[in-house]
Amino acid sequence: MAQISLTVNGKARKADVEPRLLLVHYLREQLRLTGTHVACDTSQCGACTVLVDGRSVKSCTMFAVQADGSTITTIEGLATNGQLHPLQNAFWEEHGLQCGYCTPGMIMAAVTLLEQTPKPSERDIREGISGNFCRCTGYQHIVNAIQRAAAEKR
């Protein structure tokens, strides 16, 4: 067992974890933050994307011990004071989700995308979310949602 300290959605956390425990399982099973999902075992689907020190990271690709000392934001921590994040709102407005399973990871990836590229072209968006799979939407409404959030931020 290894001891870790980290901040998750603004709250300081300490835990004893098995060194092999994946960050996603720490978040889901120890903190019960089940909004972060697992949809593959090869780090390709992006469903488990969270922000680690402000950057989007696939949390199945990281051990919990590697997150020691870091600040993590999950989908549950994205809204502030009860106000949806512009991306959350845009996904709702544009019907950017169907089954919703990929959605938290998709939104967290889009957070980083818009921080790095505030005025993305459609191509930028399609490339920017290519680390995230969605099987329901054909991506078009997701692209629309990210465009809408980008326009609202400006």
Add this chain to the structure above:
Amino acid sequence: MPTTPVLPKLVGQRVKRREDPRLIQGRGTYVDDIALIGMQHLAFKRSDGAHARITSIDTSAAEAIEGVEAVFTGAQIAKFLPPMPIGTPFPSPEHRAVAVDTVRYSGEPVAVVVARDRYVARDAADAIVVSYDPLPAVVDVERAMTGQPAVIHPDFKNNLAVALVPSGTGVSADGSKVDDSAIDAAFKNAEVVISQRMVNQRLAPNTMEPRGVVAHFEPGKGTMTIWSSTQNPHILRTFIAALTGLGQDQVRAIAPEVGGGFGAKINIYGEEYVTAAISKQLGIPLKWIEDRSEAFVATTHGRDIIGYVDIAAKRDGTLLGLKLRLIADIGAYNMLLTAAIPTLTMMMANATYNIPAVRATLTEVFTNKTPTDAYRGAGRPEATYFVERAMDMLARELKMDPAELRRKNFIKPSQFPFATQTGAVYDSGDYEKALDLALKHSQWDRLKAERDAARAQGRLVGLGLSMYVEVCGIGPSAALPTGGWEHSQVTVERDGRISATTGASPHGQGNETTFAQMIADQFGVPFEHVTILHGDTGVVKQGIGTFGSRSQAVGGTALIMAGAKVKKKMAKFAAALFEAHEDDLVFENGTISVKGSPASAKPFASVAAYAYVPVPLPDGLEPGLSDEAFFEPTNNTYPFGCHISMLEIDRETGEPNLLKLVAIDDAGNLINPLIVEGQIHGGLAQGIGQAMIEEVVYGEDGQLLTGSYMDYALPRAIDFPRFELAATVTPTPVNPLGAKGVGEAGTLGSTPCIVNAAVDALSEFGVKHVDMMLRPEKLWRIIQGGRS
């Protein structure tokens, strides 16, 4: 008097989904999010080989791991779990949820571990040592039909699960009498015949949420609660009860948030039975969650049908006959609907055309692969692909515009209802209207000019067009072994809010929104006052489920039928209050009033309250406002449409690039066009994926070579152009909504229209047909001078 807000009519509006606020905040509850006190975890040990006899299983090392509760081999499980049933009336070999003595596909379970957590369970499964005596792997389906290199199930000679079933012109309904004279005459009189073998390749459905199950048998009560990522909790309940020796009243099945289904979560799987049965044995709650590598081998695959297509026509393009010989590679076992899926391909062989003679035949074959079952479209995309590719080949042979060849042969609007040669009765249709809209919307003539200009520059650009007709909302019950109906119960609660149950259990379709739109309009109450309940057999008393694009056409109709009964009863209570006639009441804007007398309006909630404390009780009425309805459609619905694509192939690398996709879809009346667009987009994405990049591949030894996202190309956002949609509206007479269904349509037209475009792009090389998927290497070889 306070002014009453005027409520908008919601049916037909682009209403935002009410499911979304929880899902965009990570507050949905999927199966893996469920935690019960004392819950332990299952992990399956799976076969490495495709076909082998199990000679020994050593579980001692697994049992010695700290935290392991129990280990069961297939033989041990067989003592308390009967073989798995199927849902079709076809003969089927015995299929154990965990193999007892022989494994027949790579990934078949051979043992199962129960442990403290998923990590320990996986460690223990890995520690089980299984010895095998290998048998020859049956991989090539046409070789399998000769019994080579092995027979997988001894009772099924030559690996034939279903030996040649005929249908079409001259074939009696039960298939026992076959008269070939019409089909033979068609080909004898033909001025041109097109013949082609085509492969509709095997696909992996890939719901983003893998499967999962939590089973909780409570020994004290003798009841079972099972949560599963399923499309049909009521069917799950039926089968779990049967196999665990419980009554249906003793099993509660819950489909919580379900992360996609696409047909693959209709089947009731071995893991569901095993989790339930072991929970009952041990008396503790158990969870099993599939990982993605497991999903590729353990969740049913789709498609995998070879079609030998022959079309007979006159030189002017008039169709005379169609032969479609189908060979379905169904993998190692029959699952719930496996055997029935390719029969839908036979049924839809008539496509959108007047064809004087059609003969379709079907053979289903066992191989050492993961079993197939429904996958979005389920048999209909295959039919569409075979016929629409062949129509395109005919147009090319006759040097006709592909649109004009189709136009010439369409079933005309005046011919509906139209009895096809293959036993379907198409409800309604206007195929020429869809074609014309597609040509107009895509600017077909301009696209042709653009293509020709690109070709003049040496670019390989092609155009493709495809019609399609779907079969949805399958009913009546004679047509569906589970029952062809759907159920709903509508309750006006004491406070005037409305709850409505539906057996159509959604997994992304947005039924909570569309059904609430319908109920809000029906009762004239705010959308926010309506709650739709689904996915829990403890709450939703009866149901079939969501598949075959049936939610709206069948489930939506049951909903408004139940609503109408309750509304009628509520009108009787209101009539007593108003001293008016029940037919003279108006339900609108959250009030009930007497027609022509808006000042008489009483709040909807006050009438509801009266119905629950009816003093005095009107003559002939029972208290309360709740009623149910079962809707059994008299026929299926047949949505249709036309898809057009433009595609370029890189002359240097062979890489295809989809430039344009225009989809015209006619799903009848639409409840929520925003959600319909989403459904079409998703279908298109899966159809384009099949045409261009997706394929399940097995090695000669029966090993799955595409077992992860490293090797199976799941489409990403950069793989698609912006889809261009438009709709025609031809309501169905089969249900009062006039809604036909739309969930699967996108997978039908997109696939052939893209391959048609690819063949057009390669026309300078004399190529007549290319099998899916459009792998760059395959196209590059054609460009380099090889022929396909």
